[in-house]
Amino acid sequence: MKNKKELPTVCVLGCGGFVGSHLVERLLDSGDYGQITGIDISDQKIRHLSGNSRFDFVKADAHSIELLRPSIEKSSTVISLVALCNPSLYTTIPLEVIDSNFTLPLEIVKLCHEYQTRLIHFSTSEVYGKTAMSLSDSSAMDEDGSIDRWVLTEDTSQLILGPVRAQRWSYACAKQLLERVIYAYGTSNSLEYTIVRPFNFIGPRMDFLPGLEGEGIPRVFACFMDALLFEKPLQLVDGGNNRRCFTYIDDAIDAVMAIIDNRESSRSQIFNIGNPDNEISIRDLASLMHQMYGEIRGKAYLRSSIGSISGKEFYGEGYDDSDRRIPDIRKAVDCLGWKPKTGLSQTIQLSMLSFIEHFKTVKNST
């Protein structure tokens, strides 16, 4: 039996990633938690936390499931962030994507069940897939074109994935199946869980700049920063007509902290965590970032153009896309008392400034 009187002990699986690094930072800043355990294969993004006596970092591959056992057993809450969550991987290494988003986290769910440890599991907004509107089903259209029909709600919206040969959906499908497993454990009252569906979090330490700290294609914000910093075209995939709601990482971490602290109201719930007011098309995002980059660094540094490329050419065979995803956050507002505070231009500007600073540091040290 876990001692309920002690300060909560939190185990962050995948603590070395973008979200994990911000979450551990915040947990350590607060005096409301006991020992924090973090497990990851990489410590690149959390080296600045290594001297903190309240942080136990275990450098390990989460696939070594027996290594996770003692940390899951002793913690009051596990936050599972382990995932390959980059669209360029869904078509190129789908088996690894399914493994890291279903097979491995399934073992984590089972361990949480075995030790009666509370689980906060990171799923994805990608489980919603495409919107009904994109299937050119006129019956799905509102006559007045009301935006409400575009908003995705945790417990009522349809989850619409493309055909199997469109391997883009390997990730969403794996994530969705794991949500269903967790839900089934929850209905028999034998697992205390909360599921988070993140909507395009961005901010400092997001992804990587290709060639500097990682290889391959990162997500769109890092792709566009790479293009601006290295004077390459910002590529609009299939015209850049798809739309996303970009959420600043500090707002996202506020939501996760509210989940940790509101145990009863977040029990057995799925929460969309995103900023519905920050919607923008990828085409407009490219223009905005292009303009802001000129303002921040000066026109002399602005040597990138905006180009166009097909999804197949950029990501390979089997690429498909979500057209639009706007989170309904009413449940998070009601249950957690949380609301995102950072508007779109501030979100983009803060993220760009951090990338530019980081780029200068890395470049000067090489």
Ligand code: UDP
């Ligand atoms: N995208 C783009 N140019 C890029 C990278 C991505 O136009 O250099 C598009 C991509 O096709 C998608 C959107 O940007 O429509 C968001 O992609 P991201 O990789 O950030 O992740 P997603 O939101 O699809 O999970």
